Amino acid sequence: MEQRISLITLGVADLSRARTFYERLGWRGQEIEETVFFQAGGLALVLWGREKLAADSAIEDRDAGGIVLAHNVRSPAEVDALLADAASAGAQITQPARETFYGGYAGHFRDPDGHVWEIAWNPGFTLGPDGSLTLPDFGTPQAPQAP
């Protein structure tokens, strides 16, 4: 496992409210399929419905505070290998690797303290040579200026 994080996803109860809050702090993102992505250095901060996030990770919504750290890799085979390594290291696999709704391949584990990680191959997200993630232009309208 390379020593890096690709996405931090915050589960939110009201996507519009959450997006407005971060926009009022000066952040600018893109929304697609009821998900907001903010580029933040070499990773992305993501806002997504808490229930969807919990279901996707196969955890209870109230567990782990509704935050998932994702580590993206360059192939489906790497997803399998990394989840196997995590299980060997003592992780609990909450969601075995499977094809995802966005055409990728991903699985989830919890570390010994219950923190949730997704290991994902997402053909829509390019990783740089150093593993940094740069969001594509989703082609959606930019948010209007926050009030």
Place this chain on the structure above:
Amino acid sequence: MEQRISLITLGVADLSRARTFYERLGWRGQEIEETVFFQAGGLALVLWGREKLAADSAIEDRDAGGIVLAHNVRSPAEVDALLADAASAGAQITQPARETFYGGYAGHFRDPDGHVWEIAWNPGFTLGPDGSLTLPDFGTPQAPQAP
């Protein structure tokens, strides 16, 4: 607020167990004052006792899943300004800015969904021109190879 994250701190019940887990996945970090820091791209992943993390953020340990996102800035005045912006945007200030045990200045807020952010000036951590954080060499022995 610049669009970036400086540290992700995971609250852990047993620091040694948590460190061993990440080392078995191949991560290499530095430990100082019962805190483990892993460089991860332009930010740091940090392992710290759950109770200390909760006390530092002035939140209940079981709230927010024991994860705090930190945004480091370049001066104490920026900490004050950013916390004021966050409060104006609807954040709950859980810990007003104050001097920290490590010689810095920091405060905490929760976003509308309860996710916890620390806004910190830490004179020991250098920020690059792009805001990326590079850990210093703490001068502590490197961890032995994990089994």
